[in-house]
Amino acid sequence: MNALKFNWRTLVVILGIIFLLIYPLLGASSYMRHLFVLFFIWAIVAANWNLLMGYAGINSLGNIGFLAIGGYVSGILAKTFGLSPWLTIPIGGLTTCLLVTVFLGLPALRLSGIYIALLTLIFADSLPSILTQTREITGGAMGLHEIPPFFPGMTKTGAYYVSLTFFLVILYIVYRVIHSSSGLAFVALRDSENFAYCLGVNKFRERLKVFAIASFLTGIAGGVYVHALGDISPTTLGIEPFLLTIAMIELGGVGTFAGPILGAAVIVFGNEFLRLADTLRLTLLGALICLTILFFPGGLMQLVDQVERWVIRLLTKRRDLSKKE
Amino acid sequence: MLEVRNLDSFYGELQVLRQVSLHVDAGEVVALFGPNGHGKSTLLKAISGLHPPTAGSVKFQGEEIAKLPAHKIVERGLVYIPEERHLFPDMTVxxxxxxxxxxxxxxxxxxxxxxxxxxxxxxxxxxxxxxxSTLSGGEARMVAIARGLMSETGLLLVDEPSIGLSPGMRKAVFEAIAAINRERGITILIVEQEIENALALSNRFYLLKKGQIAFERPTDQVDIAEIEKAYF
Amino acid sequence: METIVNTLISGLISGSLYAAMALGLTIIYGVSRVFNFGHGVVALIGAYLTWMALQSFGVPFLPATLFALAAMFLLGVGIYRLAIKPLLQKPNWEFSTVLFMLGAGILLENVLLQLFGPRVKSIPTFLTGRLIIGFVEINGHELALIAIVIIFIILLSLFFKYTRLGQAMRAVAQSIPGARVVGIDIDRIFSYTFGLAFLVTGFSGILLGTKYYLNPHIGWEWMVKGFVITTFGGLGSTTGAIYAAIILGVVEALATLYLGAIWVWPIWFGMFMIILLLRPQGLLGGRL
Known part of the structure; x- marks a missing residue:
């Protein structure tokens, strides 16, 4: 039965990747290609956030700030100093990693639970005021515009494939982190700090590591964001993208690898439909988050697991019956 | 006064109490002995509703209380004095x-x-x-017992009152417990490691081992060697 | 000299309003260890309800306030019963309540937006005129605000010290097992605590609404300030929160005077980081 379980999941992933690879060739509209780029970026953000929140048990609320730092650094270097995005994106990632590790990772070593939530929220919340004070470089409240694309003369399809590559590579890294010894250490730490300690898990080192990885990869996503979309402004740091990402993780299933990706898909594409609801959109989003947490804490992945178990039971029964005959 | 029948209690998957039955009559002092980690505190917490039992019955003054929340049990006059004391640290005595x-x-x-x-x-x-928060261990123990007495109690469950105290303090605590029973007629079920001191003030005792009652004796027919043997 | 004194006074005024605002956050956290990430919107709801009673129903100020406070109490009890209580029974309650209240905050904020629209509103001041003593000038209304906050804090501390319910709340804050041993119904106390904290927070919203303006989005700004104050004073310590609010209010006024308003937030953030790194238990620590 495990083979069956393994097989269909692998199959879905392979089919999904093939679909994403050929999708633009199927005559997808420019609008849909744009939505997919958004999906790739937010899935990276959500997956890395979930690495902190769902696996390492670090209650971070500041991950949109990581995205913004990576985006601004890469955007400014490319636009103002004319560097190639292929150089500025990693620089953006490293800068994010450095800042986050110093300002959040190190203090977070001594803090627990709610303090980390407060620290990270206030960290992200202080970025817009820094941006408005550094208007000459960052564009202030107006933000940065006309940021150079990945390569000159890039089309929507080009942006699609570059973001898809980042999406696949980064999610693969996240997957490997989850299934590495560090990933296991995170889970041990989350479930029982004492037990993890007995296993010889160094809490400080693992926490720093996960902050470094998640912030670096989210910073990279920020670079992808600015060079694929062309602009960034303090509204990215507003309450809406923040809650949308929380909703992705919660709705998809916190603490699962596939959950946040699934959640990102539902929210990015669903949000477009929600635009029809206009001003009610955020009301519905808030209600969605509340209802998911209250009644559906395992998210969509819980539903997938349930359906899978149900199907397997059905298949097993049939096979048993055929054996008897 | 207290009638416990076939009590089962779990911590997660782990069964701590198996079919425990005991009774305490009005006015008695009953001691509960047993090795550490064999369920003595769990039994007291199960009776007082702080860690509700999974199965079995607890009757207090003839009424079933096993399903009641802890505060309802205290309201009826069954009071637990925890080993950890659990005082309110930033309040005065x-x-x-x-x-x-x-x-x-x-x-x-x-x-x-x-x-x-x-x-x-x-x-x-x-x-x-x-x-x-500024009291010594012995004083804090006294406050814990005194706070229990303030609840207008009929039955006091006392969990290891002498633990961690100096010999002089221990003596004072045992004398106080005897006085509570003698002067107020309050029924007492006491868990204690100080077997001799506890025997001196109680009428009967139970021995709890591996979550089950091993035996029960009146204190005047006691054989300390028998109790000590049960500990190993 | 003149400017310094007047700046200090305006710092004291905003500090005392911040104190009132941070109290509700501290009370909930102190008793139940739930951190209310919908705090700002709760304060706003109190203010909007009062505004509605004043403007739409035309009732006088006092009954309007009482109506709002009663509604806030019920809202607090309702949110606890419907959502927080079931979440507390699950293992990851500490963060699930955070996310839930964030979601509820954005939900309620947008309900306010639907009901009252985006336009700025304000609650009329109670007093007009100025008090002038030498070179010190105080707005009559602001003097009244300080007096109200002081009376309010005294009433609250009397409540916690001398009433049975208040004592039970402190007992739960200091030791939940101890509270259970003496026969306190924890669930009931949590429920009243949410009611009380929402009432206190709503009241602070009314006061803030008379000094500053109201719009459905201002709550987040209030909330983040409340977070810094409660952390600075020590999570769950009411006295700490009051001192922290006054200190931050005065620092804010001085920073505005000498460095410019743009530096206010970086200074708040800096003080927050320093206290977190040096004394995570906050200025005073201690419990309710």
Whole structure:
């Protein structure tokens, strides 16, 4: 039965990747290609956030700030100093990693639970005021515009494939982190700090590591964001993208690898439909988050697991019956 | 007064109590012995509703209380005095004692209960304005017992009152417990590691081993060697 | 000299309003260890309800306030019963309540937006005129605000010290097992605590609404300030929160005077980081 379980999941992933690879060739509209780029970026953000929140048990609320730092650094270097995005994106990632590790990772070593939530929220919340004070470089409240694309003369399809590559590579890294010894250490730490300690898990080192990885990869996503979309402004740091990402993780299933990706898909594409609801959109989003947490804490992945178990039971029964005959 | 029948209790997957039955009659002092980690505290917590039992019955004054929440059980006069004391650290001794009188029934008798408490623990009267976080271990133990007495109790479950105390303090605590029973007629079920001291003040005792009652004896037919053997 | 004194006074005024605002956050956290990430919107709801009673129903100020406070109490009890209580029974309650209240915050904020629209509103001041003593000038209304906050804090501390319910709340804040041993119904106390904290927070919203303006989005700004104050004073310590609010209010006024308003937030953030790194238990620590 495990083979069956393994097989269909692998199959879905392979089919999904093939679909994403050929999708633009199927005559997808420019609008849909744009939505997919958004999906790739937010899935990276959500997956890395979930690495902190769902696996390492670090209650971070500041991950949109990581995205913004990576985006601004890469955007400014490319636009103002004319560097190639292929150089500025990693620089953006490293800068994010450095800042986050110093300002959040190190203090977070001594803090627990709610303090980390407060620290990270206030960290992200202080970025817009820094941006408005550094208007000459960052564009202030107006933000940065006309940021150079990945390569000159890039089309929507080009942006699609570059973001898809980042999406696949980064999610693969996240997957490997989850299934590495560090990933296991995170889970041990989350479930029982004492037990993890007995296993010889160094809490400080693992926490720093996960902050470094998640912030670096989210910073990279920020670079992808600015060079694929062309602009960034303090509204990215507003309450809406923040809650949308929380909703992705919660709705998809916190603490699962596939959950946040699934959640990102539902929210990015669903949000477009929600635009029809206009001003009610955020009301519905808030209600969605509340209802998911209250009644559906395992998210969509819980539903997938349930359906899978149900199907397997059905298949097993049939096979048993055929054996008897 | 207290009638426990076939009590089962779990911590997660782990079964701590198996089919425990015991009874305590009005006015008695009953001791509960047994090796550490074999379920003595769990039994007291199960009876007092702090860690509700999974199965079995607990009757107090003829009424079933096994399914009641902890505060309802305290309101009926069954009071648990935890080994960990669980005082309110940033409140004074007096505030702690008055909170002991939280149940409505107890509030009406605050004055006489306070008099009794200061009578058996004269030291607390001097310390009444002191914050509990600044008390010594022995004084904190006294406050814990005194706070339980303030709840207008009929049956006191006392969990290892002498643990961690100096010999002099231990003696004072045992004397106080004897006085509670003698002067107020309060029924007592006491868990203790100090077997000899506990035997001196109780009528009967039970021995709890591996979550089951191993045996029960009146204290006048006691054989200490038998108890000690049960510990190994 | 003149400017310094007047700046200090305006710092004291905003500090005392911040104190009132941070109290509700501290009370909930102190008793139940739930951190209310919908705090700002709760304060706003109190203010909007009062505004509605004043403007739409035309009732006088006092009954309007009482109506709002009663509604806030019920809202607090309702949110606890419907959502927080079930979440507390699950293992990851500490963060699930955070996310839930964030979601509820954005939900309620947008309900306010639907009901009252985006336009700025304000609650009329109670007093007009100025008090002038030498070179010190105080707005009559602001003097009244300080007096109200002081009276309010005294009433609250009397409540916690001398009433049975208040004592039970402190007992739960200091030791939940101890509270259970003396026969306190924890669930009931949590429920009243949410009611009380929402009432206090709503009241602070009314006061803030008379000094500053109201719009459905201002709550987040209030909330983040409340977070810094409660952390600075020590999570769950009411006295700490009051001192922290006054200190931050005065620092804010001085920073505005000498460095410019743009530096206010970086200074708040800096003080927050320093206290977190040096004394995570906050200025005073201690419990309710």
């Amino acid at each position: 007096m505030e702690n004692l008055l909170l002991g009188a939280y149940p409505p029934r107890a509030r009406k008798r605050v004055k006489s209960n306070l008099e009794f408490v200061f009578h058996i623990f004269p030291k607390l009267e001097m310390r009444q304005k002191q914050l509990c």
